[in-house]
Amino acid sequence: MVERVYLDWNASAPLRPEAREAMIAAMDVVGNPSSVHAEGRAAKAIVERARRQVAAALGADGSDVVFVSGATEAAALAMAGRGLRTAPVEHEAVAAWGDGSLAVAPSGAVAVDDPAASAVQVANSETGVVQRLPEGVAVSDWTQGFGKLPLAFDWSGNQMALVSSHKIGGPKGVGALVLRRGLEVEAHIRGGGQEMGRRSGTENVAAIAGFGAAAEAAARDLAEGAWDGVAQLRTFLETGLEGADSPTILVGKESPRLPNTLCLVTPGWRGETQVMALDLAGFAVSAGSACSSGKVRASAVLGAMGYGPGEADCAIRVSLGPGVTERQAERFVDTFRRLRSRRRT
The missing domain is CATH 3.40.640.10 (Type I PLP-dependent aspartate aminotransferase-like (Major domain))
Incomplete structure (x- = not known):
């Protein structure tokens, strides 16, 4: 299981x-x-x-x-x-x-x-x-x-x-x-x-x-600094997901952000499809905010930041908490990269 x-x-x-x-x-x-x-x-x-x-x-x-x-x-x-x-x-x-x-x-x-x-x-x-x-x-x-x-x-x-x-x-x-x-x-x-x-x-x-x-x-x-550890885990995820050959855009990475949030845009891979593939692999993530994630449309937030529809509708949000472990984060990186690679071949 x-x-x-x-x-x-x-x-x-x-x-x-x-x-x-x-x-x-x-x-x-x-x-x-x-x-x-x-x-x-x-x-x-x-x-x-x-x-x-x-x-x-x-x-x-x-x-x-x-x-x-x-x-x-x-x-x-x-x-x-x-x-x-x-x-x-x-x-x-x-x-x-x-x-x-x-x-x-x-x-x-x-x-x-x-x-x-x-x-x-x-x-x-x-x-x-x-x-x-x-x-x-x-x-x-x-x-x-x-x-x-x-x-x-x-x-x-x-x-x-x-x-x-x-x-x-x-x-x-x-x-x-x-x-x-x-x-x-x-x-x-x-x-x-x-x-x-x-x-x-x-x-x-x-x-x-x-x-x-x-x-x-x-x-x-x-x-007590619980979210400091979460921020370190988010950095670990970002390092594992980016790279010279990575098609995934890390939205807002250069801006002040919440310690737990990643917004990932992978052009050509619709957010809803990513959410379903990751769900089958055992990971709960979302496409957009929870109140709008069931609606098939490009993110208004990303559109306001200058991303086109081809990018804005290919976004997912990964949000962590103090209960997430490094081992789970490692498994997410491996799974996401594998699924992303499969999309490109």
Whole structure:
């Protein structure tokens, strides 16, 4: 039986044991967090503990953390009706609310001339390219940078930030909008006025508990240098995949990037075909971001960076995590080179 190797951490990280334990414990708490009796207060305490954990991990102790269903909902809550400027390299959840007018350099860097009227990501999910954010950006997508990069919201100058639990090893279906204390957004889900009036509906106590535990563990991993080893493994992969006779382009290699992300373009070998061939060989990778990988079209991100359709539709993303071993990385290099060579003969 072929050993499965998971190399799609940017799509969703494996569930952390700390998150699983917190969720199981929270499921035994019967109360509604909006109820004032003892059982309700116990549920509310779980939610507020998780809020503190997420805030501490984000360096947002002086800001508000609003729990939502994920970064997609957070983007809608932060951006709807504001007419913010965006770049075509933004995730679709952000791009849906922006105008796509910000210029993108071949390096992947976004030019921001009016931060207060712009939404700009911290890091790109497909290429891993990290942006140098100017002071005062209205909205920033921190989804991929959270847990991998040293970030501090209270010091960033951002007005609002989006994060998602499952990117850091928490459960799927929960995330947060972080905003400067005193800054208001109009609720789109109305009703009971939960989450400081910004998002009504009974909180998903178990998922929120898992998110908080995952955030605390992710901050600890970052402080202990877990992603430094991942960056070394990514360099090992790049060295093994490139060479004088290699047709594969390593997108963004000269730019600041996430420590775990490789975007590989092999002209003439469609990304979807690569994903299927590698899947059969035991490797989980993706073509584009997880939210668009099932759609057969060239990457808008690579198109914005100047790659033509013949290159942009031949890209795959390999994203690592602390659980990937050097032996697994070696096997991936051998397998990818073998499959690539077979395509050329």
